[in-house]
Amino acid sequence: MQWNSVSEFFAMGGYALYVWGSFGLTAAVMLIEMVVIRNRRTELLRDLRNELCSESTTS
Amino acid sequence: MKTRVIHWFKFSSPQNFYFLAGRMWPWFAALAAVLMAVGLWISFFVAPTDAQQGQGYRIIFVHVPASQMSMFIYIVMAAWAGLGLAFNTRLSGMMASALAPTGALFAFLSLVTGALWGKPMWGAWWVWDARLTSELILLFLYLGFLALQSSIDDPRRADKACAVLALVGVVNVPIIYFSVKWWNTLHQGASVSLTSAPSMASTMLTGMLVMVVAFWMYSIAAALARVRSIILERERHTEWVKHAVE
């Protein structure tokens, strides 16, 4: 372990903006992608169930 | 002794693949999470400080996986596209469409992390080196695929047209890379290259490898999850979908 303190870890030898920016952006993009995929599915299921309901009531 | 034969081809029907993907994607997601954790551990706590680049080099642990996956996904996309054109299967086009957004996002990440790496190391937010420029062009190819897909209403026609586009693109990628390399060396001579990482400690290589596999598992999970929605959308008028969403 090469970090002498927590603050040293966050400072990343002066490159904090770049290193944490990169990792942070990557994490954010992946999280957002997961959320978007999940939302697409929930909305789609909602729409399909509504269609089914209206079909069965009008039949 | 009775032998069971697995009829693999039954999974080429969207209905069967829907349920298979539903069972598979959580495993890939879990694998991705574990490997990501291990990879991050290696990236920050095992890999040593670099002699020349200090702590800043650690960006390679996300930059390299992102660019590797963006290229790999494009090839896989083109392979699915080719399969779809050759065998006229609906599912192949759906898989290609499911992969494209993830690939495009990785291409974008590769460019941004490349810029964040370049600025402290070589003083500029953007350098027109062969790798970065080719990655930019790859992003354009992805965006073209997504744009063509969204502008054609008929999903079957959209899939086939995008398939032709993906195949044309994949053939052109080596040509584009070669011409950009040529262009770069002619204009800048011995320029800095983001690939010239000085002697890599083996822990750095291990960390990179673990992260690449982690990103790979993530891509599979994302594509499988996404294709389930695509299948439902396309097959919405079939009986099995009506039963599946009740």
Add this chain to the structure above:
Amino acid sequence: MRALPLKPQGLASVMLAVLRREVSLAMRQKGEVLTPLVFFVVIASLFPLGVGPESALLLRMAPGVLWVSALLAAMLSLQRLFATDYADGSLEQMALSPTPLGLLVAAKALSHFLLSGLPLVLMAPVLGLQFGLDSRALGILMLSLLLGTPTLSLVGSIGAALTLGVRGAGVLLSLLILPLYIPVLIFGAGAVEADAAGLGAGGHLSLLAALLVLSLFFAPLATTAALRISLE
């Protein structure tokens, strides 16, 4: 009674017929042929207006600027390559004809080169003079455009076929094929610069020729596939 076998049309004569048809159709709409040419001149003139009239800078920029302008102008008329024939049904007739669609497509791409690429080649020296290129550089520029614009037409036909009848086809076509145009741009502009730097344009020009041969073989294949998909 047995039908008499039809004398097969020579492939060359069919392609020539397509060429003649394209040219005569275009001559009826001379404006459509001239507009890309004017566009070429206008874009090329925008760059000095944007960066300033300093002659050394313009001379340095000239090959790239002229090539980009020519590329964009050649792309302008691509949409019409199949759209008008698609609209009046003659494209379907071509698809059904006994002549291989690939050959007809190649003939159409060639006619596009004759109608839009060749005028650009002839116009380029005039613009090159505005940028201060000397006669040797102008010659290399013309040669590079002569080798490159047919490739632009062939690759462009793929995009035109893919976006047939699609909403927003014009801009979409550009987005699709501009990445594919990049190698031609690099070698085309590079030829002029290499020659000016004393390295000789031979390498670049041979690569341009190689790209032309490659696209001559493979582009009609992709375009045919794309057309059949669009015509379904």
